[in-house]
Amino acid sequence: MAARSQAYEEALQLFQRQIACVVDDERAAQLRLYAEDLRYEFPFANDRPRRIEGREAFRNAMEPIWERRRRNGVKLSLDSCEFHATDEEGLFLAVFALSAVVGGGAPESSPCVQLLRIRDGRIAEVREFFAP
8 A cells, every 4th residue: 555645634634624514513623624715615505605705705705604603502413534636736625524413303414525625735725526
């Protein structure tokens, strides 16, 4: 088995920190992981813009969603995760599932795929696919 590259290890750690911030609702820390000129796309979303340009614009678009989750007592956990390098430098693929529990109910798992571009130690681009 080939050794993982330094770039892969750094990208994996960055992705894992991002997911930990999402699960722990540490949004300020999550935002610090993103490049200032972040491009974040949600091709299948119906409750947020499908394309967001800039870290501050991402915060502005997502804050109402994050606040709604807090009000509804949504608790997240990571169910599974695969992380892969691609043939393109700086581009990685994450396949994972998050479970959400609302107000003590039964957990509902949601699969997700992210294409992430890492630049200068930050997440510069994300294309996130999930079932809305």
